[in-house]
Amino acid sequence: MKRERTEVLVVGGGPAGLAAAEAAAGAGRSVMLLDDNPRLGGQLWRADVRDAQSPHGREVDGRRRRLAAAGVVVRMATTVIDAEAPTRLWAHCADELLHLHADRVVLASGARELLLPFPGWTRPGVFGVGGLQALVKAGLDVDGRRVVVAGTGPLLLAVASALRRKGAKIVHVLEQTSRARLARFGLGLWRTPSKLTQGLSLMLRGGALPLRAGAWPCEAHGDPTLRRVTVTDARGSTSTIECDLLACGFGLVPQTRLARLLSCEVDDGVVVDALQRTSVPNVFAAGELCGIGGHEKALVEGQIAGLAAAGQLRSARALAGSRRRALAFARRLARDFALRDALRRLVTDDTIVCRCEDVPWSHVRDHTDARHTKLTTRCGMGPCQGRVCQPALAYLLGHGPDRPRPPLRPVPLGVLAELRTTIEGTAR
Amino acid sequence: MPDHICIRVDGVEHRVGAGTSVAAALWNAGVRAFRVSPSGAPRAPACGMGTCFECRVTIDGRPDTLSCQTPCREGMEVRTAHEA
Ligand SMILES: Cc1cc2nc3c(=O)[nH]c(=O)nc-3n(C[C@H](O)[C@H](O)[C@H](O)COP(=O)(O)OP(=O)(O)OC[C@H]3O[C@@H](n4cnc5c(N)ncnc54)[C@H](O)[C@@H]3O)c2cc1C
Ligand code: FES
Numbered sequence: 001m002k003r004e005r006t007e008v009l010v011v012g013g014g015p016a017g018l019a020a021a022e023a024a025a026g027a028g029r030s031v032m033l034l035d036d037n038p039r040l041g042g043q044l045w046r047a048d049v050r051d052a053q054s055p056h057g058r059e060v061d062g063r064r065r066r067l068a069a070a071g072v073v074v075r076m077a078t079t080v081i082d083a084e085a086p087t088r089l090w091a092h093c094a095d096e097l098l099h100l101h102a103d104r105v106v107l108a109s110g111a112r113e114l115l116l117p118f119p120g121w122t123r124p125g126v127f128g129v130g131g132l133q134a135l136v137k138a139g140l141d142v143d144g145r146r147v148v149v150a151g152t153g154p155l156l157l158a159v160a161s162a163l164r165r166k167g168a169k170i171v172h173v174l175e176q177t178s179r180a181r182l183a184r185f186g187l188g189l190w191r192t193p194s195k196l197t198q199g200l201s202l203m204l205r206g207g208a209l210p211l212r213a214g215a216w217p218c219e220a221h222g223d224p225t226l227r228r229v230t231v232t233d234a235r236g237s238t239s240t241i242e243c244d245l246l247a248c249g250f251g252l253v254p255q256t257r258l259a260r261l262l263s264c265e266v267d268d269g270v271v272v273d274a275l276q277r278t279s280v281p282n283v284f285a286a287g288e289l290c291g292i293g294g295h296e297k298a299l300v301e302g303q304i305a306g307l308a309a310a311g312q313l314r315s316a317r318a319l320a321g322s323r324r325r326a327l328a329f330a331r332r333l334a335r336d337f338a339l340r341d342a343l344r345r346l347v348t349d350d351t352i353v354c355r356c357e358d359v360p361w362s363h364v365r366d367h368t369d370a371r372h373t374k375l376t377t378r379c380g381m382g383p384c385q386g387r388v389c390q391p392a393l394a395y396l397l398g399h400g401p402d403r404p405r406p407p408l409r410p411v412p413l414g415v416l417a418e419l420r421t422t423i424e425g426t427a428r
Numbered sequence: 429m430p431d432h433i434c435i436r437v438d439g440v441e442h443r444v445g446a447g448t449s450v451a452a453a454l455w456n457a458g459v460r461a462f463r464v465s466p467s468g469a470p471r472a473p474a475c476g477m478g479t480c481f482e483c484r485v486t487i488d489g490r491p492d493t494l495s496c497q498t499p500c501r502e503g504m505e506v507r508t509a510h511e512a
Contacts, residue, residue, distance in 0.1 A: 036478065038499055043477065049447035077497075112479045124460040124472035134476030135496065139448030141456045224470055225460045355474075355482060358467045383492065384481040388474075410492070 001097045001422055006032040006073070008309045009089070009100055011080055011258065012108030014042015015295045016287025016302035018063050020106045023306025025070035027315075032100070033072055034091060036079040036409075040064055042110055043130060044295045048137045082406035082419060086262045086283045090419060092411050097418050104282045104309040107259050107270065108302060111252035111288035114391050117353050117361065118346035119219040121248070125226030129249035133159045136166055143167030145244040148229050150174035150217045152337045153251050154294075160209050163247075171243050172210050174231060176250070177337050179213040185336035218346055220246055234342070250339060252292045253391045257404040259285060266401075274323070275316050276305035284309050293330030300326055344396055354389045356382020364393065370402040383410050435504040450495035450506060451476070451483045462495065464509040471509075485509075 008024040010017045013035030021033040039047050041060040048054045067074060078093040080100075087105050091098040113128040120126065127135065129151055136142055147168045149160040152175060160173045175182060212231075218238065219230040230240045254269040265271040265279035269291035276284045286305040287298035300322045307316035347353070349362040359379040367373040370380065370390055379393075380386030386402060393399045407416065432443050435450075437457055444453040451473045454462060461470030462483050473483035478497045486507035487493040495506070 036497075038497060049449075050445060112477065113475060115474065115480075122465070122469065122471060122474075124462075124470055126474065128475050131474055131476035135449070135452055135455070135473060138476070138496065139445055139452035139456070141452075352465075355465070355471070355480065358465050358469070382481070383484070384479065387479045387481075 003099045005101050006030050007103045009102035010106045013040045014110050016298035017108035019299045019302030020286055020306035021072050023303045024310040025072045027310035027312045029310045031072045034075040034078040038077050046134055046137050049139050079409050080258055081408045083261055086280045092415055097415055106305045106309050107285040108287045109255045109258055109289050111254050113249040114251050114253050115388055116250050116392055117351050119348055119351050122352050122355055123220050123222045123224055123226045126220050126246045129155050129159050129247045132247040146171050147245045148172045148243045149247045151249040152176045174215045175213045176216040181336045182213045188332050254289045257408055261404045275308040276301055291330055293326055297326035354379040356384050370399045433502040435500050437506045444500050448500050450498045450500055453500050459508050461509045
């Protein structure tokens with residue numbers, strides 16, 4: 001085991017964590033940033049392995065150099081797995097156990113996609129939307145492939161156009177929200193004059209992609225790899241289309257497990273005040289973790305959290321205007337891309353809900369909470385620890401999240417044993 | 429850094445672009461059964477970000493390694509469910 005000490009510890013190396021680390025280091029604090037990915041950048045700024053000169057790659061490179069110049073210690077492929085106290089965390093990196101002791105902690109663990117079960121969603125060839133995007137950036141080849149992009153949110157169009165640039169043939173972009181809501185969102189974009197929203201409003205107006213609003217996939221067919229997708233809409237009409245890949249994601253959900261382990265208050269995300277302080281002293285949170293709102297919200301919240309964690313409250317408060325605008329955009333996202341009830345009725349009795357343990361809908365639909373479901377059906381007992389099925393059941397059945405249990409990620413037995421003996425040693 | 433590296437997938441050699449993740453390399457090589465579910469269904473990556481655990485394979489003898497979180501390295505040995 002290795003012990004490390006830092007004034008500010010930032011968990012997560014996406015836009016929010018990078019901004020927090022830079023702000024805290026700029027204020028003269030010693031800073032350590034860690035992320036469980038092998039490469040820096042989080043979801044949005046994930047590097048494209050086939051294009052070192054991509055704007056996102058350059059953005060991350062620039063930030064990495066600035067962090068290095070400011071003396072920030074960056075640890076990649078390092079996962080926080082347990083906590084002794086809110087500012088004393090256990091992390092795991094390449095079979096080594098780390099004990100991290102900080103004065104202040106900034107949580108910036110981002111979001112994951114909400115994947116909803118429907119018949120055939122477990123077939124090879126069915127991905128999340130951001131999921132397929134991430135795999136393509138990591139080298140998955142879509143050249144000449146027929147792709148259906150489906151689900152909800154601005155990510156659909158952004159990913160569809162990125163996939164097309166990689167040679168994919170976009171057969172359909174299916175947005176579950178209605179045409180009217182989509183138009184309302186499009187019209188509201190002028191209030192958020194950023195690169196992302198400019199691109200989106202162009203796409204919404206120009207119709208450059210085969211976008212169909214008010215439609216969603218209801219079955220994925222194949223033998224067993226995906227071959228066709230059946231699509232439906234509010235009137236109940238259906239059609240079946242041939243495709244090679246289906247990218248389907250129903251928005252994002254904050255990754256709150258670590259925050260909940262530290263006993264931070266959580267509702268739709270980690271609850272924070274205007275200085276990004278959580279309900280737990282010395283623990284700050286920023287970015288998608290506090291509610292879904294895109295990378296501009298992540299950047300300004302990260303900056304505020306970093307400054308506040310470094311004790312620079314005046315500079316942090318000076319950013320209140322940008323934060324308010326970003327939060328207004330987040331509210332519009334939630335309103336205009338709210339999921340329609342019909343998506344709750346896609347599951348059939350034998351649709352698998354827990355992908356790890358193959359638990360079907362008929363086994364879980366009558367359960368009233370996550371813990372009970374887990375103990376009686378094994379739903380959520382697999383290695384993903386409920387990361388996929390719990391948000392889905394929260395949506396389908398209104399289940400609250402189960403109490404996170406350390407280690408937050410499966411670790412090799414040797415590391416687990418070391419963690420247990422060290423914790424027992426400290427307790428005594 | 430070299431442009432290409434070689435890995436072995438279920439005993440067969442494949443040339444992949446440097447930096448490619450194991451998940452992307454396997455998919456490109458035509459692997460569709462990364463793992464097999466308890467009821468015997470083939471499974472392949474879904475989330476691309478280390479959440480779903482559907483992409484797990486054996487890498488250099490280590491079982492249940494997330495292929496979407498692992499970059500390919502020269503000489504790497506990968507075993508999928510197809511082999512098991
Ligand atoms: C799969 C996916 C793809 C996306 N693609 C796009 C896109 O193309 N364009 C776009 O505008 N938006 C995209 N988004 C939306 C994205 O959430 C935001 O735009 C932005 O990346 C949020 O920044 P963040 O810093 O809050 O979180 P993130 O960028 O998600 O960064 C959080 C980081 O924390 C790490 N982490 C989490 N828990 C731990 C732990 N316990 N220990 C160590 N590290 C941890 C994660 O691995 C991650 O690297 C995507 C989201 C997802 C889920
Ligand atoms: S694809 Fe989901 S964990 Fe690797």
